[in-house]
Amino acid sequence: MNSQPESHQSLLSFPFIFAILGLVWYLFLWTVGLLGCRTGRRRYRMRPRSPLATAPPNSVHGVSILRPLKGLDANLYENLESTFTQEYPNFEIILSVADEQDQALPVARELISKYPSINSRIIIGEEVVGVNPKVNNLIRSYHEATHDILWVIDSGVSVAPGTLARSVDLLEPSTQTNLPKRRVALVHHVPFASCSRREAFLNTNHAKMYLAINAASIESCVVGKSNLYRRSDLERVNGSLKPRVHMVSENDQDCTHGLAAFGKFLAEDNMIASALWHELDLRHDLSCDVAHNVIGKMSLSDYVWRRVRWIRVRKHMVLAATILEPLTENLIASSIAAASFRYLFGIPIWLFLVIHHAAWLWVDLDVYESLAGHPLPADRRWQFISAWCLRELLALPIWFLAMLGNEVIWRGKKYEVLRAGEVKRTSGDGIRRGLFTRWRQKDIDYQPLLSNHSDT
Template sequence: MTPIWSYVDSYSSSVDEVSTSSVNRLLEVLSIPLFILYIVVLVLVFIGFTQITFHFNKKAQLQLDFLVDDDSLEPVTILRPLKGIDSNMLSCLESSFQQKYPLEKLEIIFCVQSAVDPAIPIVNTLIEKYSNVDAKLMIDQDQKSLDFFGSNPKVNNLHKGYKAAKYDILWVLDSNIYTDPHTLRRSIYTLQNNKNNGSSVPAWLRRDKTVKMVTHVPIVASNSKHRINWGSKLDEMFMSTSHAKFYVALNRIQPAPCINGKSNIYKRSDLDKSVELITRQRILKGDGLKHFAKYIGEDHMIAIAIFENVDGCAGMSRDVVLQPVSGQNSVKEYIQRRARWLRIRKYMVSAATFLEPTTESLLSGIIGSFSVNVLLKDKSSINWTWFICHMIAWFVIDAIQYEKLINVTNNNVSSVIVPRKFHLGQFARFWALREFLALPIWVISMCGTDIQWRGQPFKILPDLSAEPL
């Protein structure tokens, strides 16, 4: 007679086999979308890297310069909002006066709200120095009640210049940004000829779109003399590697708007028309910008308005714009800055923000090496050989890209702003720290709800506007 425990053991073994089989099947099913996600990320990395390699260099910029006919260029108004003193502010603002653009087609408007703003003497010095340039400083007329259209101080400040601009094409440029003297020529050529990095196909996924906004890749350069400047070095690392790569790739493919507000060109008439379609109300000429004062991320909302309402898309002009950073910036400050903007993006582009960790080297490598092992080797574990090769390849790509962006900015930068140098050891140290911090920063930003912006707490409402707390 067979002992009862033999049946029990046999039954337990069968249950274990069924359970193991079910788990393996589930892992196989989950591995398919994970592997697809991994491939999509690698494709974006490849596109961003190759676009930067072949188009963001002095030779490619000169090729584009050769095509520009000064006589055909349309007139432009440069708008620069100011508040306080930024790093290398004189050089940054002066770069607008030094644009190689027909002077009879150029206007520069500096906007400040307070009549005692410390940036005013710098602006007056430049206007006096370049008296042949049509430039003016605009200050809020009522100093007891400064212009207020919503929570966004940049929009409140810019509105007067936006409305008073002599020309329809506007270049909205932050006060802490330095630009190459040929940036405007290449940008207007890009806008007028429906180009994107010189290509006649501006948006790979939306070929019905027309270039109605020109964006430039923002780069940070740390020129701090302080020993405690790891935060600014991390900013520099993030902007020149991860951000630049995906910013260029997404603006080449353009499934949706992907715009950073540091430096953008668009037509006032397009934005005003977009606002009329959004609000279904007739607006006065030059009042369209007011609509975006309720948003913290006005750059993203402006891009969406142009993308959705006037069939526009963004084009790149093979230009980077440089933000010099000095002073003391700690790692903690870097984490707070990144978490704040991730938290804003969580509300504005939720799906993309939730998936963002999968675009970082570490998590992407884990996803790829695990899904490959399950699908190809039938093993429920990480393929460490694949993971190591993945990390090495990602590091090499970032190092090459970082050096190329250094070279293009050094070729175009003012001698006043200290050119960057590429040191492999320093790059490796800050690259590794940034990669390891990426996921913890994302977790911090996802867990919080309040947004600290310029010392004021805000919450994001369902319509994506911001409300002070």
């Protein structure tokens, strides 16, 4: 008589519930991963030429390309030149530096001389509106730009010649067919790194999740290395992420709007995208182009602390997602799934793990090849796989390290991350001591508005 209750009780035991939850979570992760893989195949393996590339200049929307510069980034000349060679008939380029002694200035001047037919100029001197040096560097360019459409692109990024035309196609569609329900306010490009350690993160797991989230379009998810948006839209948001009402209140008039409102955030790119999404109820779209990010040589220390910085900023913006992040990582997810499959189906753990890691690596490599536009070269295959394995092993230790603190170092300056992703400058020499120590600080104090002139 007690057999049925005992059987029912065994079905509700903790191991059984754990196994079912582990199985459901594992299937969910594979759904996300395969969606990212499919999106990569469909969007990036074919990059058609836009008709805007050969259109008359007066028939297309003008674009102001804003490139903030600081120092000699790896591949700087080629990165900047890629914007001078865009196949688009109506654009201007504004290169900005905070310091008139900046080493990037000779490179910028050489390119302006090389392409005299391109409407381009240099702005020297920042305007301090917050703690974010990139925003401070961009403020004057933002206000002086001729056109409403702005393309903000980091100095460490190069792009293909057809990128601008294809991006404007998405931001300003020429036909009314197949339009999304909500207007596209921002077009972004998935980062594609060339450093082996960052390749194993940005071009695989990160890209896979990035593509999947944007394909589902359920929430804002933007990395700001290369973004197009309208200044008129940005002037309507203030970073509060609260939906805008039709009538502007008196309190709202006291708020800072536009780019200056995001100077208090370290991840201004993500906040701008979120503000356009939540405050204006507009949407984003991914171009079929990538933002090539040439890193150069990166030490293990540089890689670890860069990841730590991202996680520490993110945990103050999306805490729940950051807490769940370890469960999305390969080793933890596969361990949970192996235990679940062993309990439910009797599959040996070692056999499951061998099949899982091979399949996981295959999907990551497929995403890489979609973004790269070519297979991984044979002579770099084992180097890539070793970096991929190191990335998987370091994921959990990096996460713990990031969750234990709130300070980050960016471009030699130390910041404390506050609520909602805001930051404040903190005292210190900007040097990491102890485990993974290779940070150096070149300049402690932030110099406001070193000069106030344009170089045309």
